Amino acid sequence: MSNIIPWDFSVIPEKFLLFRDAALLTLEITTLGIVTGLILGLIVALGKLSQHKITSKIASAYIFIIRGTPLLLQLFIIYYGLTSIVTIPPFPSAIIALGVHNGAYIGEIFRGAIQSIHYGQMEAARSLGMTHRKSMRRIILPQAFKRAVPPLGNQFIIALKDSSLASTIAVPELLLRGRQMGSSTFMYMEMLIIVALWYLIMTSVLSYGVHRLEQRLKVSDHD
């Protein structure tokens, strides 16, 4: 009973900005992870939809492995597991893990969006004499991206929160900062609440941004 310290939430405003750099780091990991994920996702989606059997199999295997194992494990494999071949510092490790992980999910989002475009669009493009590749680029993908925006927004929010796993490999992002501040001040709850507030602010801004984008892209899709 002796070492129980009562909560003192009045410290939250004054300590709040001490987390700014950590929050920026969270944002960096997330952004770079998402960008990597988007690139990988597009490759995976096109790979999985490819007529080429082996390409399609490789894409499926990638999705199978990544979706079937925890992100934390993937992070450890990249940071600890690969050390006998290559040593990757914590920050890039976190980005790679988040990117590879999101690549699988975003790949499935893109694939679904591409397949949701009516086959008549591809036929119309091909009957103008477009190559398959150009039809994809000019006709199918622009429409598919629009449809992918809502599920992508969801995925981005998940990625933002998942970036907290980087705290386990000593990347000084929000969650690690919260734990450090907690242990140095013995005000765990107060510091963790600050962390929670930062996440809420960032996820709110993100979902508002996605919502706005959705509104702007709203183009009817009836054929």
Next chain:
Amino acid sequence: MTKTKEPILQINHLEKYFGELQVLKDISIDVAESEVVVVIGASGSGKSTLLRCVNFLEYAQKGSIYLDGEHIKPTHKVLNRIRQDVGMVFQHFNLFPHMSVMGNVIEGPVHVKGMPKKAARELGLQLLEKVGLEDKAEVYPEMLSGGQKQRVAIARALAMQPKVMLFDEPTSALDPELVGEVIGVMEELGKEGMTMVVVTHEMWFAKEAADRVIFMDEGIILEEGTPEKMFSSPEHARTKEFLSQILPQEL
């Protein structure tokens, strides 16, 4: 109305199966330059499949297609070139919803043929005038009626300056009051000398604009002839039956 020139489109002994089901049975049609051929028949008779085999949206298992004397070998390279010469108009328009009307029309010229944008827009405007939609150039397809969409689709196909135009039930998805404007554009095209193969149920288009009417039944060409002959004195019982079901009284 028979033409003596070398046919611009030759369909030779086409056979097409979907699995076990044979939908085209040894179909051969020669289409002369500037000829308007209308293909009629009950649904499931194979007429849409026939059109789709001509520009290789479907692959026939047997037979050959000649366009302007060239035997079309279905390699990617050849097909991408040949399809530029074969305009296709679909039942459901298939306009590109993320592009304006003008964007739809110039997409082929600019991004397939490499025509400069300015020249393509001029061409586009001419074609939109032709189909009566020059004031809709900057509008998006979602704002258009079905008849307007189909007229844009026709302009889009014409923008490639094709040798042959294929129409796959171009008015079947339209409200009845919108059929006329599309048929009107098609009649005009026929008069200007465009070579056309039209799958349709609009018998008055066949009557007004066709040089030849082909009746397909269960994957074969059962009967063909001038519209006068086909509508007034069809030979086969199946043709008579089909026409009596589909023809309005006044024809």
